[in-house]
Amino acid sequence: SNVAYINFVYGAPSVMGFICAAIFCRTSQPPTPPSKSAEETSKPQTFSLKQYASQMKSILCNKTMLGFIFFTGALLSKFNATNSQMSQMMCSVGYTATQAGHASALLMISGTTGGIVVGTLARRLKKQLDFFKISYCISSLAFITLMLLLREPEVFPAIMCALSVVGFFGIGCFPLSLELSVEETFPLDPVYSETAIHFPAMTYAFVLINICNNLNWEANQAVADTCGDAIQPLDYTPYFYYLMAEITVSSCLMLFVINPQLKRYDFDKTEDE
Secondary structure (H helix, E strand, O other): OOHHHHHHHHHHHHHHHHHHHHHHOOOOOOOOOOOHHHHHHOOOOOOOHHHHHHHHHHHHOOHHHHHHHHHHHHHHHHHHHHHHOHHHHHHOOOOOHHHHHHHHHHHHHHHHHHHHHHHHHHHHHOOHHHHHHHHHHHHHHHHHHHHHHOOOOOOHHHHHHHHHHHHHHHHHHHHHHHHHHHHHHOOOOHHHHHHHHHHHHHHHHHHHHHHHHHOOEEOOOOOOOOOOOOOOOEEOHHHHHHHHHHHHHHHHHHHHHOOOOOHHHHHHHHHHO
């Protein structure tokens, strides 16, 4: 009965954003470039399919960029897949739809907060790479903890604590990964590196949702579920083990593979001198 209201709540911000963009966004470039590197990348360039393919090839042959694509993109995929399946996972071990909603909301709120706090501290201390790697590893440990907790009933406060850490550090390190990928691929347009990370991340999230729906066991009859007639309760232990193994391997490899050069920062520093 509340579907119409839910659709309005979901759609209203997008409509407002569209209206504001249509009214206030009149140019693709700011009146004054914020930096020398921004001025360099904003210069008019001829575009061709051959040039696009060449630039994408240079990104896909870059070891650090492949690290961002596979490791950061995969981490974002896990957030999206877990958030979309949260109600399904939690009702199988006795949590209510309200609790699942609160869990999803907390993940979003903590992620937004983390993106601001982690990014601000990293830039102020000029330790973007260090903050990125530390945040990635902390979020990985919290994610593994979350997977273990989601198998257990009556541990809702612990689940919320784990979710807050996952969101704060996991989503918090994502803006840093985009910034570092732009540094690594300078003087290419940032759209190339950002697309190379976002598109595989969204694609893999779809894959993970399908794996989640197939890599599971029958529900433990000893645990009372709250899924109702619309959702079949399942034991997601095999899927959780798969995620934990992947996260562990990704975290270890990330430390050695992702080592970007701050090309844009060095360019601005040289121009200022």
